[in-house]
Amino acid sequence: MIKAGIIGATGYAGAELVRLLTNHSKVEIEFLTSRSFTGQKISEVYPALAGIVDLKCEEIDIKQQAKRVDIVFTALPHGVSMSVVPELIKAGVKVIDLSGDYRYSSQKIYEDWYQQKHESSELIDKAVYGLPELNKEEIKEAGLVANPGCYPTSATLALAPVVEEGLVDSQSIIIDAKSGVTGAGRKPSRVTHFSEVAESFKAYKVGEHRHTSEIEQNLAGLSAKEVILSFTPHLVPMKRGILSTIYADLTQKVNSKELIELYQKFYSQEPFARIRQEEKMPEVKEVTGSNYCDLGIKLDKRTGRLIIISVIDNLIKGASGQAIQNLNLMSDLDEKEGLDFAGIIP
Ligand SMILES: NC(=O)C1=CN([C@@H]2O[C@H](COP(=O)(O)OP(=O)(O)OC[C@H]3O[C@@H](n4cnc5c(N)ncnc54)[C@H](OP(=O)(O)O)[C@@H]3O)[C@@H](O)[C@H]2O)C=CC1
Ligand SMILES: CC(=O)N[C@@H](CCC(=O)OP(=O)(O)O)C(=O)O
Structure with missing residues (x-):
């Protein structure tokens, strides 16, 4: 059995890791950490886990915790992850970090967009970006995986096939997510509490969200040309899910059938990317509770513009499910282990 620890287990991504790993046949959770709930059982924090995982939350103590495990998930805020990851790596433990701290190959781009100094820049070159559909072989060999952001997962999977083929103008891309x-x-804030969010719908960080740079980095790796795009995130009154509507100008004439065939070919070996063939576009509820990214592709015949709809569950393919997919690859297991289930119906 692979022994795993989760640092930041009481947050939404950490708790989702706990929940998903209970169905993983090759992983045993060895420890969980939290500051606010030290000494309490995770099942007291989240009663849904009662009788399934009753481990007590510990304080972070890397020296002794590193000896007990093969792999650690760090589900901490960005800026905090980089204060624990170097010690884990030094102790010889594999790490999957869910924050943005190790996603960039350029320290400067990280510091510009995250507005903070990178405290462990020596690990930037060692970290592998954990998007299995694009980086599988590197992930298999990695000691430190930087799990992608939720919006970048949805947008990158939607655009990778056409950007790689040079089929879209790399400066015409608009992502409305x-x-x-x-x-x-989980941390409450004025912006996210019920009466602020319910029955409303708003754009935020317009023209300046940090995920813009992560998506550009991903697509630049596939494109022969510089990628500069517009990304606008929105907050909607639902618990889980991301729907990205993406627009891009085509560089040459292609028809819908050819585009769908391109996507099917690109993702033919990928178990968690599903391409819609029919007219009906994917909906968030069709992936909620699952590790799938569903993609709908449409050519707007009037404008000649490509429109792509991409849906994921932000906590699963956008965070913890993808982290388990990465663990499977790093551990030479079936990529689908512990993740092979449909979303919640309806
Ligand atoms: N939510 C999502 O959809 C996604 C999240 N992510 C990333 O995953 C990471 C976790 O996110 P999420 O679970 O949503 O966040 P939460 O705020 O829900 O959880 C954060 C966790 O970290 C702990 N924590 C916070 N501050 C510190 C600190 N200074 N020292 C030690 N522990 C701390 C918290 O517990 P306590 O305060 O008790 O210590 C909690 O367990 C973030 O980097 C986020 O950006 C990535 C993709 C999607
Ligand atoms: C709705 C909402 O607030 N979403 C978060 C993104 C969550 C995520 O993926 O963030 P990381 O890059 O930090 O891991 C945000 O916009 O900051």
């Missing part, structure tokens, strides 16, 4: 409120984490 909407997220459920769990994307902002």
